[in-house]
Every structure is written in C-alpha cells, then in structure tokens.
Amino acid sequence: MVNLINSMVDKIKVDVWGDMFVIAEITDGQITGNPGPGDPAPVVGPDIQAGPSGLILTSRIGSGFEHFVRYELWDTWPDPLETWDELWTGELGIASGTIAIAEWASFEPKEFPAFDVGEKGLSWSARVLTKVMSNTEEPDFPDDIYKIQLYRLQLWRKL
Template sequence: MSATAIRARYSSRGTISARRPSQILQDLFFSCCLPGSARTGPTPDLQERQKPMAELIAELLDRREIPKYLEGVEDVATGWALNETPTDAEGWIGTGDDGIAIHEIDSERCLIKYELWDGPPPALNTWDRTWSGSVRLTSGKIRAVNQYSGGESYGAVFDLGRKNGVWRIRAYRKALGHEEFTPDLISFTLLKIQFWLESA
C-alpha cells in the first residue's frame, strides 16, 4: 500500500479517532519497505535475478514516541557519549564503538524501527534521507536515547543476537509534512535502521 493510498484510506472515513494516528504510522513504516519500492534503475538481468535476496531475520517497531531531542542509539552494556561522536557533513548521523549518534534537533517526535537482516537488504527509494556505515557493538543489544532538560530516557531494547560484532548499518529518515498529513501526525519523524553482519 502506498503512502497516498494510506492517506486516502483514513481521510475517507472522516474524523480520525484517538487510535488511528498510531495505525497510520505503522502502515507508513511497512508501506515504505514494500519490495516494489526497493527497486531503482533498469530491470536486473538474468544473473542478478538468480542471486538470493537477503532475508529479514527480526524487527522491532519501538512504539514509544521519542520526544525532543533524540541523541541516537547505544549498546545497553556500555553506555556511550553520543554527543561526543562526530557526524556526517550534514551533521545528522555518525558512529563510534557501541553507538550511533543521530541528531534530530528539529524533530518534535520520532519513531524508530529496527531490522536485522542476513545480508545487505534491498535499498529503499521512498525515504527522505539515507546513510550507510558500520558500528561495533559489545553486547548486541541496543536502545534509543533521548535527552531533554538534563535528563535521559530510553526506548525499547532490540537484540541483534550476537556479542562483539561489527555490523553494517543503513539508516533511513522520513519527515511527515504539512502538505500530506493531519496536524496530529506532521510533527513525527520516522527512522528505520537496518543491521547485518559485516562479513555477510
């Protein structure tokens, strides 16, 4: 289902109930990773089609809304100074041992979905921003961290199932804009972080 179809599905029903915004956000996460949306460029030749596609092993949509400001994702065993980690040229994301710094200073609310793959997943072309890199994780168990007014809070824990691993990651970002969504959704930023072992 496309994002346009999802919007039409709910707008045609009139007033959105208290539960429906969360359902729309969940639908958006899945609509942005449909197989059809992952293909870019020309149709692959026969040799490419014969290559086995990577498979999704596990996933977690953290249903906790992360209020401003998201600092990133850390390994739960170590704790990590996310704000001391250098980011990319745009100042958005970067990695160091045991963490992924993600600077979402302009986002009022974030939702994160984690995915574990057995190899490089197909690229997605329906998100606003993409970044790829690698990270070493001590315990392999990760969680989001946000900080506001000097305090920290944490998201749900996602277990990658391996200690002391070096992981390839791909991060996606999508901001929900005024021209597409209702006021109760426009302040959300969706983040998807995909992991697979560097040796895969």
C-alpha cells in the same frame, strides 16, 4: 534472496533541550555505546554523527515531536528504499548484543526497550534511513499540523 530476520519499532519524543537523540549499545539496561548521552561524535553525514558503538541523530522537525525508530536485522545487505533518505552506511559495534534509543541531553534518564541482535561480540554493517511525514492530504490546512520523523536502522553481518 534477502530476508528480514527480526525487527522492532520504538519511539522517542525529542524534548525541548535539544534536537538530538542517541541509538547506542546497551549493557544490563545502561547505555554503554560510544557515543552515548551527552557525548560528542564525528559528523558522518547530514543529521548524523557516528562513533564505534553508537549514533547521534539530529531531528529534521525539531523539538516536541515524536520520532519512530524501526530496528531491522537482515541476513545480508538489504535492498535500498527509494522513498527514504539514506543518512549513513558504516559499521556499528554491538558487543553486548543489544541496542536502544536514549535522549541525548536529559536531566532525568529514561528507559527504552532494547533490541536484541541475537549475538554478542560482533560488529555489524549498518545503514540509517529517514523520512519526514507531515500533512500532505489536506492542502487547506498547514502542513505542520502533524509531523513525525521515521528512521530505519538496518543491520546485517559484515560481508
């Protein structure tokens, strides 16, 4: 049986300077992951770039909208979610034991809460899923009267 060990939800509003944000390792309140803010990384799938200890996510809904990230720590490979788009599955190094979101391009750094995976010095199996939600309930109104993008970053011990 697959069990969720811990989870946390955070959000970021992608600003007018770009359509990207980072999820990366954080050490003592500072983003130390690779890639971090402003760093390039290899493209590993649509809307995602991955480095050894960080991810760059590209919004599907553009600047000015909120994006919610749910971090999930599992005891083993979690079951797929059929209504979500899988962006990437791979390995993510989190030596410090904590990760956080950050703006990819910003003139002023902002602090976001860290998610603690409970152990230091490990690399984790990881999967990133996404879903865009907009107005589908009221067809008489535009579908973009509200839009949000949801992400799940699922982590579990490497098998």
